[in-house]
Amino acid sequence: MKYTMIGAGAMGYRYGVLLQELAGVEVDYIDTWQPNIDAVRSQGGVYVSRDHANRHLVPINIYTPEEYEGDPDVWMVFMKQMQLEDMLKRCAPLFKDHQVVFSAMNGWGHFEKLSQYFSQDRIYGGTALVATVLNGPGDVDFMGKAGAGSMEMCAMTEEITEVEKALAADFQTAGFNPTITQNFHGTCLAKIIFNSVANTLCTMYQIRMGQFISFPGAMKMVTQLVNEAYDACERAGYQMTRSRQEEIDAIEYSSRVSNPLHYPSMYQDLTAGRPTEVDYINGYIAQLGRDNDYVCRTHEFVVQGVHLAELAFQIHREEAKEQKIPTVA
Template structure:
């Protein structure tokens, strides 16, 4: 199948380059002019792995208005705050035969995508894959080839021919897909991981390994995890993992899988971009309020990140 990756950032490039290397046609569409201009000027994107082996990979990239093709799969990978603009500027090449898939962090994107694609053609996904965009046109894949994995679930819970074909192609691209039938639970489990590691590393401007090496990391993490599970139970949301497994996954990711990694939220702050904390911890906090539960730890985490953002700008 042919793919259009909407949002050629760190993760968009990783998915697209791996699919392209597996033999599938891929186009990239981005609204960030420096990214489009740089990749065109250097005739591709520079890819390294764990900071080594930097090499140029030829790719096709367009601004939304320039792109006129009709891909089979439209993959959404912008930041949450950029999705509305991306949808509006790309709607001219959407059609009712296409399938939309997204691995965006946070929550709030699915209802927006549903306005442009039938729910039977919308596939959600979460990824345990770390990548760093060093600068425009330069992406660093974290982890050995074949490392990382992703979960996929069709919104209507009915995986058909296209979904099964997509999973096969993702397997060939070494993206290690796993299909689940729990659409909302899949998103919330990843959201919970991000609400701990992403948020606390950003608040204290440290990488995953530095965070997990502190004795304070466990009680801080467990307090956020437990509170999030309390919210989900009140909302009637069944998660893929139990509380203990969620902490163990968090610990393993920080301690062994990606100790040198600065989460995407932290990367955004370092580059003076808005963070997605209001779409991650903020979602949990607002969901709690809906069910008359005040998630005080989530609110404090949100405030700590916004404080860190303000202090970082002052230092600059």
């Protein structure tokens, strides 16, 4: 199958490059960040590293939505939630009835947006437990050993299709270790809950995942956030794909073993001066609770905590600029 990545950022590059290099499939990229497009074109591709080593150039084809004339079998969407609506509007003339779309974005809001352009039987969602850092335009770093990550995928209709099997086969060859499920909400909510802990707390306190999990009180914080999220999901009638303890164990393992040196994507947004996706992650869980007569007090607090961290970082940056003190981003 042919793939086109909507969003040439950290995750778009990771999936696209590995599908291209390991699965041997044709991959194109669509992006709207002009410095990224310019860097890729001037370099002749994207520079790829793994754990800050073995930096090499991978040739890729990158386009703006208006330039693209390709006809992929699969659109893969990896965007920030706040940017997706505009990107889909620009890509809309390219969408055709025979195409399907897959996304493993953080949060939940993207599925409502994708449903405006694709019927439910052509939408596939999932989770991606892999860590990736976009160092800058045309420069990406895959964190963790090759083949160490994992993912789950599910059709929105929850029916296993031949297309989904073909997708899973390509993902397996590319080293993503996919598992097909038949529980759409439960599958996607597991990643939202995962990110509501590791992404959010590491961002609030500006530390790596390994530093967070080494804190003596870390597991109490993990357990509190997971339990509260599961309470909200259960009140909404959603059946989860793994138990509370399995979710807690996954967060601990990823933080302590798989990606201890990783700064989560939310932290990367914070330090780059971009809005974070906390409203689509912890905010979604909090809203799910409110919609079902349950107050997720910790998640409500954490949402405001991250927004305060955004403000504090901006203030410190402006103060440092006024004093001509260099800041680390």
